[in-house]
Amino acid sequence: MIDRRSGxxxxxxxxxxxxxLVMAFPVYLTFIASTHEPSTIANGQMPLVPGDKLxxxxxxxxxxxxxxxxxxxxxAMMVNTLVMALVIAIGKICISIVSxxxxxxFRFPFRRTAFWMIFMTLMLPVEVRIYPxxxxxxxxxxxxxxxxxxxxxxxxxxxxxxxxxxxxxxxxELLEASKIDGAGPVRFFVxxxxxxxxxxxxxxxxxxxxxxxxQYLWPLLITTRADMQTIVIGIKKMIVTADALTEWQxxxxxxxxxxxxxxxxxxxxxxxxxKGLVETxx
Amino acid sequence: xxxxxxxxxxxxxYLLLAPQLAITLVFxxxxxxxxxxxxxxxxDAFGISTEFVWFENYQALFAQPQYYRAMANTAVFSVSVTxxxxxxxxxxxxxxxxxxxxxxxxxxxxxxxYAVAPAIAAVLWLFMFQPSLGVVARGIRxxxxxxxxxxxxxxxxILVIMxxxxxxxxxNFLFFLAGLQSIPRSVIEAAAIDGAGRTxxxxxxxxxxxxxxxxxxxxxxxxxVFFDTFGIIDATTGGGPAKATETMVYxxxxxxxxxxxxxxxxxxxxxxxxxxxxxxAFQFRYIERKVHY
Amino acid sequence: xxxxxxxxxxxxxGDVAVLHGIDTTIADGEFMVLLGPSGCGKSTxxxxxxxxxxxxxxxxxxxxxVVNDVEPKDRNIAMVFQNxxxxxxxxxxxxxxxxxxxxxTPRPEIERRVQEAARILELGQLLQRKPxxxxxxxxxxxxxxxxxxxxxxxxxxxxxxxxxDAKLRVQMRIEIRRLHQSIRTTSIYVTHDQVEAMTxxxxxxxxxxxxAEQVGAPxxxxxxxxxxxxxxxxxxxxxxxxxxxxxxxxAMAGAAALPLPQAAGLGEGREIDWGVRPEHVELAPGxxxxxxxxxxxxxxxxxxxxxxxxxxxxxxxxxxxxxGTTRVREGDRLPxxxxxxxxxxxxxxxxxxx
Numbered sequence: 001m002i003d004r005r006s007g008x009x010x011x012x013x014x015x016x017x018x019x020x021l022v023m024a025f026p027v028y029l030t031f032i033a034s035t036h037e038p039s040t041i042a043n044g045q046m047p048l049v050p051g052d053k054l055x056x057x058x059x060x061x062x063x064x065x066x067x068x069x070x071x072x073x074x075x076a077m078m079v080n081t082l083v084m085a086l087v088i089a090i091g092k093i094c095i096s097i098v099s100x101x102x103x104x105x106f107r108f109p110f111r112r113t114a115f116w117m118i119f120m121t122l123m124l125p126v127e128v129r130i131y132p133x134x135x136x137x138x139x140x141x142x143x144x145x146x147x148x149x150x151x152x153x154x155x156x157x158x159x160x161x162x163x164x165x166x167x168x169x170x171x172x173e174l175l176e177a178s179k180i181d182g183a184g185p186v187r188f189f190v191x192x193x194x195x196x197x198x199x200x201x202x203x204x205x206x207x208x209x210x211x212x213x214x215q216y217l218w219p220l221l222i223t224t225r226a227d228m229q230t231i232v233i234g235i236k237k238m239i240v241t242a243d244a245l246t247e248w249q250x251x252x253x254x255x256x257x258x259x260x261x262x263x264x265x266x267x268x269x270x271x272x273x274x275k276g277l278v279e280t281x282x
Numbered sequence: 283x284x285x286x287x288x289x290x291x292x293x294x295x296y297l298l299l300a301p302q303l304a305i306t307l308v309f310x311x312x313x314x315x316x317x318x319x320x321x322x323x324x325x326d327a328f329g330i331s332t333e334f335v336w337f338e339n340y341q342a343l344f345a346q347p348q349y350y351r352a353m354a355n356t357a358v359f360s361v362s363v364t365x366x367x368x369x370x371x372x373x374x375x376x377x378x379x380x381x382x383x384x385x386x387x388x389x390x391x392x393x394x395x396y397a398v399a400p401a402i403a404a405v406l407w408l409f410m411f412q413p414s415l416g417v418v419a420r421g422i423r424x425x426x427x428x429x430x431x432x433x434x435x436x437x438x439x440i441l442v443i444m445x446x447x448x449x450x451x452x453x454n455f456l457f458f459l460a461g462l463q464s465i466p467r468s469v470i471e472a473a474a475i476d477g478a479g480r481t482x483x484x485x486x487x488x489x490x491x492x493x494x495x496x497x498x499x500x501x502x503x504x505x506x507v508f509f510d511t512f513g514i515i516d517a518t519t520g521g522g523p524a525k526a527t528e529t530m531v532y533x534x535x536x537x538x539x540x541x542x543x544x545x546x547x548x549x550x551x552x553x554x555x556x557x558x559x560x561x562x563a564f565q566f567r568y569i570e571r572k573v574h575y
Numbered sequence: 576x577x578x579x580x581x582x583x584x585x586x587x588x589g590d591v592a593v594l595h596g597i598d599t600t601i602a603d604g605e606f607m608v609l610l611g612p613s614g615c616g617k618s619t620x621x622x623x624x625x626x627x628x629x630x631x632x633x634x635x636x637x638x639x640x641v642v643n644d645v646e647p648k649d650r651n652i653a654m655v656f657q658n659x660x661x662x663x664x665x666x667x668x669x670x671x672x673x674x675x676x677x678x679x680t681p682r683p684e685i686e687r688r689v690q691e692a693a694r695i696l697e698l699g700q701l702l703q704r705k706p707x708x709x710x711x712x713x714x715x716x717x718x719x720x721x722x723x724x725x726x727x728x729x730x731x732x733x734x735x736x737x738x739x740d741a742k743l744r745v746q747m748r749i750e751i752r753r754l755h756q757s758i759r760t761t762s763i764y765v766t767h768d769q770v771e772a773m774t775x776x777x778x779x780x781x782x783x784x785x786x787a788e789q790v791g792a793p794x795x796x797x798x799x800x801x802x803x804x805x806x807x808x809x810x811x812x813x814x815x816x817x818x819x820x821x822x823x824x825x826a827m828a829g830a831a832a833l834p835l836p837q838a839a840g841l842g843e844g845r846e847i848d849w850g851v852r853p854e855h856v857e858l859a860p861g862x863x864x865x866x867x868x869x870x871x872x873x874x875x876x877x878x879x880x881x882x883x884x885x886x887x888x889x890x891x892x893x894x895x896x897x898x899g900t901t902r903v904r905e906g907d908r909l910p911x912x913x914x915x916x917x918x919x920x921x922x923x924x925x926x927x928x929x
Contacts, residue, residue: 012377019374020391023448026406029417033409041415048417095302102298105288114299121310123562127509127531128554131538131547132313132320155305175288185289214399216513217535232399236517239405252409255402262397270390277396277456468660471627476674476725477648486673490664 027259033252034058041248053249061253066238072226074234074254081213081230082261087150088212089205096159097197101189103160104167105175115164122157126218134221144225153218159204162279166200167193203276206269210262231258314555320548339549348525349533349550356529359443360507367447368499371454376484378455379462389459395452400445401513407445408518431519435526438519442527445518446511454499461495462488501565505558530554577638577728577761578603579624584633586619593619595785596633601778604759610772611782612808617765618733620782624763625731626650638728653722654731658738659714661706667717668702671724692720695754712743719751723758732764736771748774769809773797781805803848803926806919812853812882817891818923819849826920829889834866836918838929846923853882853896855917858909865910869893874903885909 029048033041036051062075103115126133133152142148170193178188219230229237235258238251266273321339325332343349378388395403410418413430422429431437465488473483489496512531515521521528521536528536531554538547579601586594594616601607609617622628624635626647634641642650653674661670668689675685693699696716706714715735722730732751736744752775755762766772772779773793781788781796781804789801800806806814819826819833821841826833826849833849835841859865869885876899883895883903895911903909920929 009377009380012380015377016374016388016392019370019377019451020388023392023395023452026403026410026448029410030406095305098298099302102295106291106295107288108292108295111295114303117311118302118306121306123559124310124314124555125509125558127512127534128551128558129310129313129317130534130551131544132316132551133309135316136309136313151305152309155302155309160302185291185294188289210397214397214401214513216399216401216516220516232401232513235405236401239408239517248409248415251405255405258402259398262399263394266394266397267390270393274389274393274456274460277453278460466658466660468656468658469662471647472654472656472660472721473662473673474627475625475647475652475654476721477677478673479648482677487662 027256030252030255034061034249034256036249038247038249057249057253058257061250061257066247066250072229072234074231074250074257076227077229077231077234077254078257078261080228081232081258083146084149084215084219084230085209085212085261087146088153088215089208091150091154092156092159092208093201093204095154096157097163097201099160100163100167101193104164105185105188118155118157118160120157121155122161126153130217130221137222142222144223144228148222149219149228149230150212153212153215159208162200162204163197165279166197170196199272199275200279202269202272203279205276206265206273207276209265213262317548317551317555320544321552322545323548324545335545339545340553343546343549343553348528351525352528352530352533355439355525355527356508356531358439359446359511359527359529360504362443363446363450363507363511364500364503366443367450367454367503368496370447371451371499372458372496374451374455375458375462378459385459385463389456393452393456395449396456398449399513400449400510401517403449404442404445404514404517407441407448411441411444431523433523435523438523438527442511442514442518445514446507449514450503450506454503457495457499458492461492465491498565501561505561508554508557579607579729579761579763580634580636581620581624582634582636584620584623584630584635586616586623586628587631593785594623594630597780597787599780599787599790601761601763603761606755606762606764606775606777608772608776608779609763609765609782610767610769610776610779610808612767614784615782616785617767617782621731621733621763621765624729625652625654651728652731653725653727653729654733655715655718655722655735657734659706659718659735661714661717661721663706666703666705667698667709667720670706670717671721674721674725688724688726689720692723695723695757696720696750711739712747715739715747716750719754723754728761730760730762732762734765734767736766737768744768744771751775769811773809781808783808799928800919801928803850803921806850806921810852812894812896814850814852814919815856815893816848816850816921817893819847821845821847828887828891831867831887831889831891834913834915834918836920837915838920840929841920847929848921848923848926850919850921851893851913851917853894855914856893856895857912857914858897858901859912860910862910864912866913867911869895869909869911871903871905871907871909874905883909 032048032050034057035054037053040051061073062078063073065073065076099118103111137143137148137152140148142151174192175188178192183191214232215230216232219233220236223229223233231254235251235254238247238254322334322336323332324335324339374392378385378392381388398406408416410416411422411429411431413419413423413432419429428434429437431441469487469491470483473487478486508529509531511529512535515527515529515532516535519527521532530550534547534550534554537543537550581597581599581601584594584597585592597620599607609620611617619628623630624637626642626645630643634643636642637650637652662673665673671689671692672685675688680688689702690699693702696719698713698716698720701709701713701717706717709717718735735751736747739747748771755775764775776793778790778792779796780790783804789796789805796805797809800809800814803816807816817826817828817833819828821827821835821843823843824835826835826847828849841847862868867887869887871883871885873884875882875884879899881897881899881901881903883897884892885895886892893911895909897903921927922929
């Protein structure tokens, strides 16, 4: 109430709603497109309201797949993507939390070195070491496998840093009390540290799930078989350059399906999502 | 920095660290080392003979006009996306911060694009701007502009910039909003009592206090544009038309794809690595220093 | 002329009424303290005067001008916040100069005023530092400096000392009083600490749940509290209050027959709250002259004073404050004199002074 302004702040609301509509517009169009005949779309005649092909298109997309390109039911692709995302998220959390625990609660030679080695990986996103990493995976025989898809992405530093930062804020007195109570390191971890870390784990899970689901470059390189495709790659492969052949309604339906899980996670777990974003960037 | 209370076991920490370190070594450092090594070699297409050539790959790279083209593309791309997404996000955040109630509602409505894969975002924008069937494209052509990102390099770049900005705005918005909300209300009230009107308050008090956030976002955005936009480019323009949207990262992918120039691709990777290291180091050095209470 | 006039000010947040109609006038140059417990509405009232909140009804005028619709920046006021609200990114000098710069004051004038304020508050050495490099007391002084420099019509203080440690608080309280003596700007000061109120106020308003219970000079409020609430709030340790019934010229509190104060309206059978301050209870020379007798439960020997917690024959509690040299032990029986001039009576139902 610092400035006298009678009534709500119209200008601000207008700007915000404009922003919201602009953000939503592409998705809206996508939804519309997924409910129409392909010919309507290809002719450039697509109206701005939904058509009547919703059930038909989605059914075909999920269970049959595009007819002219890969014939992979998108439903199966979604399963692949889900598995990948979950494995990456859960795997990353497990590995980084125990690493952080080791680094914080123990003293041992090369402790610092180990930490720095992990930390430095922040500076090596996959895009800068594309082909050599590919070669390693290939020579391990892991192409076109879930292991190859997920394991190389599991060990990055963000989780470890987050947990380390959090563990540093746990009072020493808790550990001392536990020791007096007779707890060893494993006990302390399971009984005390883990429960305390719950919100951080939830927050990290949201971020990592999205990260895993949306992976592009890596699955593109590693998977060639149609049945190993993730949904994000699947879409790309559906868009043939001679776009008269692209079944746009299926592409758009696939896009909707590809967007729903991560967006749902963000909306349902918004608080953790925000916390996760803010914490991992510090 | 150090915990006072610790455990004494010697072998347990190694066990705990093993998975992460193993994966890190095998899938990070080894390939990175390989890339560096490879950048000093020339291999023939079959990998039969290799020759150590010191910096020849690098020299060849810098002699290639296409490499400079890629650098220019990357620069144009980065600057545009960063400037656009930061300013739009700041505007939205300031407007949202003005709402006493409802700020959270707006937050929900504006942050979800973060969850959309860059490649998907690209497909969405591609769809809207497809010269023949895109809804928006139709509108533009109706205005008389011959919009065609398939043929026109500038149009293609604009398309990619829009898609990348769309995604990034929500991330920046979130951080700006958090930054704005962390400024104590009483400081703003004090400025109001001191006689500063809304605009003046913003530029003399709010914006300076927001500058650590802004700075941090600047670096993050640049890194994002450099690397995370691979999917956007691949899904829309494939680096075209005629390499108009080929950024440095994309070039690494293209050049190595057929195994034709592994040495050159490796050299490019090494250069990119150096850039990331520089950016990250910069971020850590300068951001840590500027935090107000 | 910087008189502040508050007429019929009410404030509700949604359905919750926070201020129930406050009327008072603060004279030019007066230091008025708004005193009361948390949640009584004192800060809200202050913010309404500042223009940071809009009242639901009533008028506020400053210097003869009604300011209901005037923005804070045009009300010619300055405010010192509880958490100082210094601009974190500006130096002490720039913090103080900010308001002047905004108003387009010429640089030499700014320099003069800031230096003057710095001199008064002993901030000369700190002018180039940033707030995070200052201690709590120093930040407090910068906040005051920022207010002084503006040379406003009214100073507003929102519990400025509550974030300081006890010793610093005592020191700062005296400094604020000295400041007011030299500068003499109309001031409104909010606090929940009655010692601060008593030290600083020319007059004070005791507030409770959105009502002004009493307005008056500190000693007046101390000697003649207008209600049970005020009686219990002012003075430490608090006034002894016992429920009693008037019977035969005495106040019957259970089995004890206590003297009555000199007041009209103490009719036979009336239910009252009978009160006496611990410091006004005297020891009688002997049991024969005693108005009442108590048994000692607990003694606090504080050095300068001795606080005696005792009880009357039927259990009613009385606290006495005696000179530190008095030697009393638990279990002692003490005869007391209760001079009628020091006694208070309040209507049991309404709490108001009789």
